[in-house]
Amino acid sequence: MRVSNLVTKTSKNAPADEVAKNAQLLIRAGYIYKVMAGVYAYTPLGLRVIENIKHIVREEMNAIGGQELIMTNLQPREDWEITTRWDDKVVDIWFKTKLKDDTEVGLAWSHEEAIMTMMKNYIKSYKDLPVNVYQFQTKLRNEVRAKSGIMRGREFVMKDMYSLSTGQEQHEIFYQATIEAYKKVYDRLGLGQDTYVTFASGGAFTQFSHEFQTICDAGEDTIYVNREKGIAVNEEVLNDETLATLGVTRDELTETKSAEVGNIFNFGTDKSEQMGIFYTDENDTKVPIFLGSYGIGITRVMGVIVEKFSDEKGIVWPETIAPYKVYLVSIGAVATQADALYDELTSRGVEVLYDDRDERAGAKFADAELLGIPYRVTVSERLIADHKFEYTPRNTGTSELLTAEELLAKLS
């Protein structure tokens, strides 16, 4: 893609009301556009990052047998009344609207009730279980405050997965597989080192529940971490019993700000019993279905990555999710040579953002840094005279002069 064809432009300033660093940088670089507080459109650049994150998540969910589907935004009141979650006092983030005949409907903030109702059609016997399905959905949540940029939006993209099992035993297999799959996701997103399976308060069935927390100054949570032992504990369960169970002392834990990047809920048989959705087992007995729910906020994770991987010059995308791998800068009358390199890299499958604009070098370099593309390659008359290209990784900022052959070897 040529920068001259991009529909967006970088800018020096973010909107005055935008306080979150992730949104400030993403707006300035032209990845997102703020429609209202907590509601952001994604430009062609931003959509590429989302799709790269989704690609990683999709591969890992498919690898553990998840099947992708897509449920609906509009939700019938009845499905949620039966579990008490229609009530605004129970769930205080509903957006609701009305059909022409005044029937009130909800706009989905989650889909446990929806998947149970849907799967009632297909699950009759133990032979139909387990079912593991997921979707990438635009969720709407009526947050009172929306000041964390894309880390907590009123409209955001979420991967939510649901496992329906015959019971705790079958459930545990997928639950553990999901924990491992999530670890792979965060590793591939570049967050692995700072992301912890964190012990939080348990549900009806287990001593603890698990959430994935990434160490992040802009996070809304506080966790207590021991890096060597790889243990993290949520504030709410930090007590003597927990410490004894996990085999750490309070002194060994460090208080840290963190952002929740994934959650896994064990609903047990609650939904099934409330909603009256059962399967028949080997003895023809009606048995409630065991439900798990597993979320990763796709746009939230994108925000966390920007918070963590950025400096005073802009974003520093991990290569796995960067919208392009190379930012090609032409300086001066070198269009022929720069075009040729662009074509060569593109033909090798390297994704290149080619700054072909008639701009001074400083402006192009500043945009390269703000946009956070992993590798900047510069073509100039002086460099051509030396038969060299300048190669500058965004994360180190250290330039090297390379021959064409060396450059292609590094980037292909």
Next chain:
Amino acid sequence: MRVSNLVTKTSKNAPADEVAKNAQLLIRAGYIYKVMAGVYAYTPLGLRVIENIKHIVREEMNAIGGQELIMTNLQPREDWEITTRWDDKVVDIWFKTKLKDDTEVGLAWSHEEAIMTMMKNYIKSYKDLPVNVYQFQTKLRNEVRAKSGIMRGREFVMKDMYSLSTGQEQHEIFYQATIEAYKKVYDRLGLGQDTYVTFASGGAFTQFSHEFQTICDAGEDTIYVNREKGIAVNEEVLNDETLATLGVTRDELTETKSAEVGNIFNFGTDKSEQMGIFYTDENDTKVPIFLGSYGIGITRVMGVIVEKFSDEKGIVWPETIAPYKVYLVSIGAVATQADALYDELTSRGVEVLYDDRDERAGAKFADAELLGIPYRVTVSERLIADHKFEYTPRNTGTSELLTAEELLAKLS
């Protein structure tokens, strides 16, 4: 994919309140699940069809320089008030909801106002134009009646594209390119032969507007067609002047039911002037931006395809959008041979739905037909003894006995 692992099942009956053939078949086959009238979830099978349609549309929109982005469901009232389209008397299909502070917001049924507001940030001069962007969006429309299955939903997936140009001349180039791109899309979807660029009542700038209509008994429109001349006219502009302009007589036109599968709107400079969004031209003069809008209802097209390509036994997917290419049926104790063929086809990149269930042949064949997978391949003990496979295209229903080599040549 093995049928034994599918989360859905086929069924003999559709919901009693479902009157549309497309929805009846899609529900029975397990492609969609009805959440409420006009609101359908898409199962893993259904999502594959949607993604195949999107893939074709995406390729053709990219080929004419469209850049994909994603705007928002939540819409601020101000953007739409300025063009009068917030008013429920002007646009009677809004869903609206409220933020916690009682601010009313809309749920997007279209995005002309949204793209203009967004692009105001990036378009300053004639050098920034044209801009051609599109998205695949879940649109919400508060339809009074929703009886056409997925052909007219309250929640549906749409490809909507917007072109912003310096004026009529620049606009026309992209407008014509889009008409040609749309023709390619319908050709690739198998609808080309029955789809017409139809003359409808014009906007402020042209004698006619254009819509894409596909001949379809379940359609809600009526058009007048001359197949030889490739001309179609919408009812509302069927008059002597139109006939003279197009060079046809009334007798040469046949009245036909049709479904609108694509629309292209020429908004001219109306939105730009109403919203006060201008660019500066070569002479530093402020000039209004010329807006075009181009829609294809992705799920609607899926419904039209089912209406047209189905028989008493079920759906007959065009190969380009079928969820799988091959439906592999094993009959009797042939798991080893059927597994081997499944692996062989899969390793060659052929997408196979493998009916490995312990079911009688008749039930498997009936499901193959209901699901509408293009090629059924049968493996049985008798066939193995003869070193043959049975190969049955869904559209002809005529079986052939083929050797392994012949079969692989046909399907790879």
